[in-house]
Amino acid sequence: MSLAVKKRSARSFTSPDRQLARVELTLFAPYNRAASVAGDFSQWQDVPMKKGPDGRFRASFLLPDGRYEYRFKVRSKSWFFKPNEWVEIVDPYATAVDPTGKSGILTIAGGQHVVDSYCWKHDNVRSMPQNHQLVIYELHIGDFGGSFAGTIDKLDYLSDLGINAIELMPVKDNPGQYSWGYNPRHFFAVDTNYGTSEDLKRLVDECHARGMRVFVDKVYNHAETGSPLAHIDHDYWFRHEPKDKEFSWGPEFNCELWDEKLGIWPARQFILDAITFWVREYHLDGIRYDATRQLDNFDAMRDFAAAAHEAAGQKPFYNVAEHIPQDPAITNFDGPMDAAWHDSFYYCILEHMTKGMFDIERLKSVIDGRREGFGAAINMVNYCSNHDHNHLLADLGDHGVFDEAAFTRRRQGAILCFTALGVPLLWMGEEFGEYSERNESGFKMHWDLLESPQGQSLHCFYQTLIRLRTTHPALQTDNIDFFYEHVDHRVLGYFRWAEELGIVVLANFSLDLVMADISNFPPGCWLSPFDGNEREGSEQHIQLRPLETRLWVSLP
DSSP, X not given: OOHHHHHHHOOOOBOTTSOOEEEEEEEEOTTOSOEEEEEGGGTTOOEEOEEOTTSEEEEEEEEOSEEEEEEEEEEOOOTTSOTTOEEEEOOTTOSOBOTTSSOEEEEEETTEEESOOOOOOOTXXXXXXXXXXXXXXXXXXXXXXXXXXXXXXXXXXXXXXXXXXXEEOOOEEOSSSSOOSOSOSEEEEEOTTTOOHHHHHHHXXXXXXXXXXXXXXXXXXXXXXXXXXXXXXXHHHBOSSOSOGGGOOSOBBOTTOOBTTTTBOHHHHHHHHHHHHHHHHHTOXXXXXXXXXXXXXXXXXXXXXXXXXXXXXXXXXXEEEOOSSOOGGXXXXXXXXXXXXOHHHHHHHHHHHHSOOOOHHHHHHHHSGGGGTOOSGGGEEEOSOOXXXXXXXXXXXXXXXXXXXXXXXXXHHHHHHHHSSSEEEEETTGGXXXXXXXXXXXXXXXXXXXXXXXXXXXXXXXXXXXXHHHHOGGGGSSOOEEEEEETTTTEEEXXXXXXXXXXXXXXXXXXXXXXXXXXXXXXXXEEOTTTOOEEETTOOEEEEOTTOEEEEEEOO
């Protein structure tokens, strides 16, 4: 059953006293022998459902407006049950699930199925930033704000920082009290550990009021073992066995299976329904697709991206793939996605920060990802850390680099991330010196670092970088020129520009004080936004402290 089908086929009407409406419940299980539904509207007595030629079981009820719990029973076709064994399942399309995870929740208002009664307020308050203007802040609701409401309380902090897009780690319903969300069980329901669907909508609405777009990390390569689809007919939606057992986290959606009788791709259709629902219901502005290598189907992903753009309507939308190992083809002319996580950038910067290496050609390739095969800056999302990795300061500590030396390297990595071709992404806390290591059992945010001198200094540094990235046109183009290279001194310089405006970056990757003799520094007057110092392009000698990266902005 899909929500779209529910809305089309549920011939809702009110009785003469306007107190009852006919509600039709459906379950798509085309090759199962029988199904029934029970709920508090039937005193939890099983009501047999009738199967139609479209593979959907149906049962209808006269119900007043209200909130109802219900669940299905179906004779399973999954190989890990006895043949035709009756199993209880939650509606795969349930838009809410009770706290026990055993029942779906149905809400009827005005004779219609609704998710909730939230009234949007800020969708059109101001125009949203375009994709080439983005600075994305990745966060985990539980660790960052504790809940949707707690995250709303911190939006002014993010707005003051200059962030114009947040990326939420998965917020779909999944088992357990704490999770990073990569074990999805119910694909249309919100994780109740964070709040209600209305709370999530309020979070999105409040972001839009501040000019921030909202992306959500979505898992469509696999499901959790307790997924209703896996219990209905496992091999109809999922591969019988994973393609790669080393990188398998649950039943893997089989986007290659075609049902010739019904003329559908079952797994693709379910995912398309989920994407369309989330974008329309929660007014999302982008999706990050988890582990698309495991999904392994460009045709299906092309449909997913197109469905998301269509559901978003006229507003900007960003489909971003986590496609690792990296392959720029996923974003190029015939590729399905708008962008991909630029993983080679992460590893190159990490190794230059922690291992004292200097590979000038590799640096140039990740700073200008077109050398690796990406088509344009908009196709890459750059980062020095994300939820899959430790914070850079933690890795530096593991390599014996601490205190000011570590913060100097952190600033260098940040400048490279914000001035390279691509869209920069921050992992929560990096802007004030978060040093916790990756931990899926619970990530402690050290907010007290904001009160320390080093934390405050780094925070101000990031504010300046973010302001440059979101306002300076040179960082929103594909224009870049590597104007200075000195392998022996380990110095690299590059120039970004847009018409008459430009930004120059000069990076020292050595542990030595370096005097760079630059005869071709771009002409004009230049200002350092960090210390206010000015220089003329005709000045050829520039001193760089160990591991110092300097940045100048052209003056009119």
